[in-house]
Amino acid sequence: xxxxxxxxxxxxxxxxxxxxxxxxxxxxxxxxxxxxxxxxxxxxxxxxxxxxxxxxxxxxxxxxxxxxxxxxxxxxxxxxxxxxxxxxxxxxxxxxxxxxxxxxxxxxxxxxxxxxxxxxxxxxxx
Numbered sequence: 001x002x003x004x005x006x007x008x009x010x011x012x013x014x015x016x017x018x019x020x021x022x023x024x025x026x027x028x029x030x031x032x033x034x035x036x037x038x039x040x041x042x043x044x045x046x047x048x049x050x051x052x053x054x055x056x057x058x059x060x061x062x063x064x065x066x067x068x069x070x071x072x073x074x075x076x077x078x079x080x081x082x083x084x085x086x087x088x089x090x091x092x093x094x095x096x097x098x099x100x101x102x103x104x105x106x107x108x109x110x111x112x113x114x115x116x117x118x119x120x121x122x123x124x125x126x
Contacts, residue, residue, distance in 0.1 A: 031056065037121040044109055044121035048101035055086055055094040055109055063092035070112045077105035101125050 028036050034047035034056070042064065045056040053073060057064040071086035071094050086094035086109070101107060103125055111119045 031058075035123050035125075037123060039119050039121045042111070042119055042121075044111075044123075046107060046109065046121075046123045048125060052095060052097040053084070053086075053099045053101055053107075054089070054096075057092045057094070057111070066090075066092050066094045068114060069094070072110050073099070074108045074110070075099075075102060075105045076108075077102035 028038065028043070031045060034045045034054075037044050037046075041059050043058045045058075047054040047056070055071070055073070057066060057069075066088040069088070073084055073086055073096060075082045075084075082099075084096040084099045086096050089095040105125045107123045107125060109121045109123070111121075113119075
């Protein structure tokens with residue numbers, strides 16, 4: 001009887017703690033209609049469109065100033081690699097205007113902070 005009560009208590013604690021674990025680093029819901037990847041503590045949101053590619057940076061739902069980084073994206077599609085610089089475009093936004101994201105391409109975003117530390121996020125376009 002004591003064992004069943006103990007197991008029930010552990011199960012209840014696990015259910016209570018689970019939502020806190022899932023949201024420990026903020027929401028993974030896209031804020032700009034793009035695709036989201038988490039790398040370490042940094043959330044990348046890749047937004048592709050007819051005018052180019054934008055990447056938004058955040059950590060625990062707080063925007064990270066894009067001007068603090070240099071960045072580039074590398075697209076691999078149909079066996080060919082294409083690269084473009086991502087430039088700070090205000091707030092937490094990096095942009096590669098005019099860059100065309102191919103359907104089914106692998107896009108890697110490389111982010112380098114002022115200390116030289118590199119962070120990467122990989123996306124697969126649809």
